[in-house]
Amino acid sequence: MRAAVRTTCAYCGVGCGISATPTGEREVTIRGDEAHPANAGRLCSKGTHLGETVGLAGRLLHPMIGERRVKWDKALDLVAKRFRDTIARHGPDSVAFYVSGQLLTEDYYVANKLMKGFIGSANIDTNSRLCMSSAVAGHNRAFGEDVVPASYEDLDKADLVVLVGSNTAWCHPVVYQRIQAARAERGTKLVVIDPRRTETCEGADLHLPLRPGSDVALMNGLLAWLAEQGMVDKAFMESHVEVPEGFWEYIAAGHDLWTTAKTCDLNPALLLRFYELFAENPRTVTMFSQGINQSIRGTDQVNAIINVHLATGRIGQPGAAPFSITGQPNAMGGREVGGLASTLAAHMDFAPGNVARVGRFWAAPTMATKPGLKAVDMFRAIGEGRIKALWVMATNPAVSLPDAGNVRAALEKCPFVVVSDVIANTDTTAYADVRFPAAAWGEKDGTVTNSERMISRQRPFMALPGEAKPDWWIVKEVARRMGQGQGWGSAFAYDTPADIWREHARLTAYQNESRYGAARVLNLAACAAIGNPAYDAMEPFRWGGTPFADGVFSTPSGRARMLKVGQMDLQAPLADWPLTLNTGRYRDQWHTMTRTGLAPKLARHREEPMVEVHPADAAALELKEGDLARVSTPRGNSTFRVMLSDGQRPGEIFTPIHWTDQTSTGGRTGVLARPLVDPHSGQPGFKSTPAALARV
Ligand code: SF4
Numbered sequence: 001m002r003a004a005v006r007t008t009c010a011y012c013g014v015g016c017g018i019s020a021t022p023t024g025e026r027e028v029t030i031r032g033d034e035a036h037p038a039n040a041g042r043l044c045s046k047g048t049h050l051g052e053t054v055g056l057a058g059r060l061l062h063p064m065i066g067e068r069r070v071k072w073d074k075a076l077d078l079v080a081k082r083f084r085d086t087i088a089r090h091g092p093d094s095v096a097f098y099v100s101g102q103l104l105t106e107d108y109y110v111a112n113k114l115m116k117g118f119i120g121s122a123n124i125d126t127n128s129r130l131c132m133s134s135a136v137a138g139h140n141r142a143f144g145e146d147v148v149p150a151s152y153e154d155l156d157k158a159d160l161v162v163l164v165g166s167n168t169a170w171c172h173p174v175v176y177q178r179i180q181a182a183r184a185e186r187g188t189k190l191v192v193i194d195p196r197r198t199e200t201c202e203g204a205d206l207h208l209p210l211r212p213g214s215d216v217a218l219m220n221g222l223l224a225w226l227a228e229q230g231m232v233d234k235a236f237m238e239s240h241v242e243v244p245e246g247f248w249e250y251i252a253a254g255h256d257l258w259t260t261a262k263t264c265d266l267n268p269a270l271l272l273r274f275y276e277l278f279a280e281n282p283r284t285v286t287m288f289s290q291g292i293n294q295s296i297r298g299t300d301q302v303n304a305i306i307n308v309h310l311a312t313g314r315i316g317q318p319g320a321a322p323f324s325i326t327g328q329p330n331a332m333g334g335r336e337v338g339g340l341a342s343t344l345a346a347h348m349d350f351a352p353g354n355v356a357r358v359g360r361f362w363a364a365p366t367m368a369t370k371p372g373l374k375a376v377d378m379f380r381a382i383g384e385g386r387i388k389a390l391w392v393m394a395t396n397p398a399v400s401l402p403d404a405g406n407v408r409a410a411l412e413k414c415p416f417v418v419v420s421d422v423i424a425n426t427d428t429t430a431y432a433d434v435r436f437p438a439a440a441w442g443e444k445d446g447t448v449t450n451s452e453r454m455i456s457r458q459r460p461f462m463a464l465p466g467e468a469k470p471d472w473w474i475v476k477e478v479a480r481r482m483g484q485g486q487g488w489g490s491a492f493a494y495d496t497p498a499d500i501w502r503e504h505a506r507l508t509a510y511q512n513e514s515r516y517g518a519a520r521v522l523n524l525a526a527c528a529a530i531g532n533p534a535y536d537a538m539e540p541f542r543w544g545g546t547p548f549a550d551g552v553f554s555t556p557s558g559r560a561r562m563l564k565v566g567q568m569d570l571q572a573p574l575a576d577w578p579l580t581l582n583t584g585r586y587r588d589q590w591h592t593m594t595r596t597g598l599a600p601k602l603a604r605h606r607e608e609p610m611v612e613v614h615p616a617d618a619a620a621l622e623l624k625e626g627d628l629a630r631v632s633t634p635r636g637n638s639t640f641r642v643m644l645s646d647g648q649r650p651g652e653i654f655t656p657i658h659w660t661d662q663t664s665t666g667g668r669t670g671v672l673a674r675p676l677v678d679p680h681s682g683q684p685g686f687k688s689t690p691a692a693l694a695r696v
Helices: 045-053 072-090 105-119 133-143 152-157 173-186 215-228 234-240 247-252 257-264 268-280 298-311 331-337 352-362 375-383 404-413 471-482 497-509 517-528 532-536 615-620
Strands: 005-008 017-024 027-032 095-099 124-126 160-164 189-193 206-208 284-288 321-324 389-393 416-421 434-437 446-449 454-458 579-584 610-613 628-632 637-644 652-656 689-695
Touching (some): 017 045, 095 375, 105 331, 105 352, 105 497, 133 298, 133 321, 206 268, 215 268, 215 298, 234 298, 284 298, 331 446, 497 532
Parallel strands (some): 095 389, 160 284, 389 416, 579 652
Antiparallel strands (some): 017 027, 446 454, 579 689
16 A cells, blocks of 8 residues: 555535545545645545546547547647647637636646737636636626635634525535534524525525525615614725715615515515624625526626625624635636636736736737637637637536537537547547547646635646646647747746746736735745745645735725625516526536546435426426426426425426436436526526426
8 A cells, every 4th residue: 555645636616635545556545634724634425435436437548539549749739730720810819728627727827828828819718617707707896806805714713604505515515514513613603595495504594595596686685784773884894995876875775674575585584584693793704606606697696795795894804704615626726827718817807017917927929918708608609610729628518518509519510629638438529629638636736726715736646547648738738839930839848737836826926016916926926936846745825814804905996896786687487488497516426427427326316317396386287206307498408307395496496417418318407508698707697597397
């Protein structure tokens, strides 16, 4: 038996530390890392069963052109040539990368540098767009910078935790365990705001089963009530917050308890109890996730939550903050290196000074000067023929994007598709002209950043199988070939992930004047000086301390901004689509199941995709438990097994996101969702699609 290797979990944004002890060539014993601050040894079912997923079944082990196995050089040369030729004929915006929160920060950095500094387009977006981009937009609007103003320690110190749009018990289980531990130790109160009664609600002090999409009304109502009770922190507001003209008049009109209860379809007594709990407990963390972000008004919903925290001074204090918790293991690392089409690097935007600064640092020949296409728009552009070469890395958009039927049509039509993946056959690789075999968890070497901004190492404990290579290596080899004769080679002369990390850290510090960024700069600049041995030995560290503890924000005035956000119109059910479809995850599965599907024990929790239906709706449709039923929406239809659940609100149904062509003949949620997005963030609204249900 070899020595244990300290690494981090492959799955969610909690970012749990793992102690992996290899026991054979591709066998490993998994334990929680007791020394990792994010989980202190705890793991959920998915992390616990990681050892069952490291075999080579289904792995992509060699570069492939079509169905032909080829040498690395041949595949790399072809991809470089096709991208170069496409750019020469149609310009830099005719190509795109669609990447992933599964990539390590070093992978993300190199892909971002190639696209934004050397190709000269910002058409690189990530599946994190589907996960937390509304939180990014909300942070930027309120704080002047994309800063997560909370940490897991705040959950230990809070007297009240409000979970909004988050089935934390299933989707971030170790954070949920931490909240439960705080409840047991110090009596922390827990309120869950979610249209569905999920496992997260069990034992909560209060569950508000609000009408889907009514979160802005709820938060505005809370603010109106707090103002009426004299609970607004006027001193904090006067010193630290910009309030738009007419804000309080706007909040006071039409947000009384009764009106809010009616809009949110809530019992007024329950609503009042929530208001009182909020008033009684100044140490409040409001943690939100996809129920807030995945909405066509997601950014406004984020800002409605932040407004309440700013008005009560509940930010920058121990145990008091709004807290966006990310879905993926490295969504935050992607934000740090600018992995979104709308950001540049080091959380910077495309202001001319930032473009010039990054361009100087990279000695970039062709800097992108404006944001690129966000995920949904990117695939629309592919379908319309405007993007002619696409490289997908570590993600499965043919399943996971909304309107997945049209995403497949776009991939089919795209003249040149490259996919880097660990799995040979996915719904997306079916459209690939070239497949690159990528390193998997347990073979990868680099860093990830979790929801609370803690940077941790992922370390390899198995040899790379076949001809698999790290994603950063694949990108730099394509970059070197694309820039042959143009001097790009030295810009991509990385031998190890530590080389990339140090460059990323130096860029973060380079002439960066962002106010809040100072703390990040100090931390990362210190890391920039370290050598490979120190990179290898890096301990988890969280940058930024307690953001906004001094009450100074990153806006030009140094004050946070409250925003006058209004409740969107909530449509009455349509005759042809009388139900509302909500979507989400199962406890023991992850994304499109390419990894969790390998662990038989994880399948026991939910063996097939089910549509959860309120018994009253089921009775009206003459459906019973276990029937097969077709869910139809304006975009498509798919068949699911019926599961009766009085945790559903009448008129609302729920389906899981995980199943694919590789795993079943039905249960496709991606084909059901509409490609409608939030105007600020571009995040799709997966949570409320008009739908109908009928027996098959
Ligand atoms: Fe992995 Fe998330 Fe579970 Fe932790 S909570 S073990 S990071 S899936």
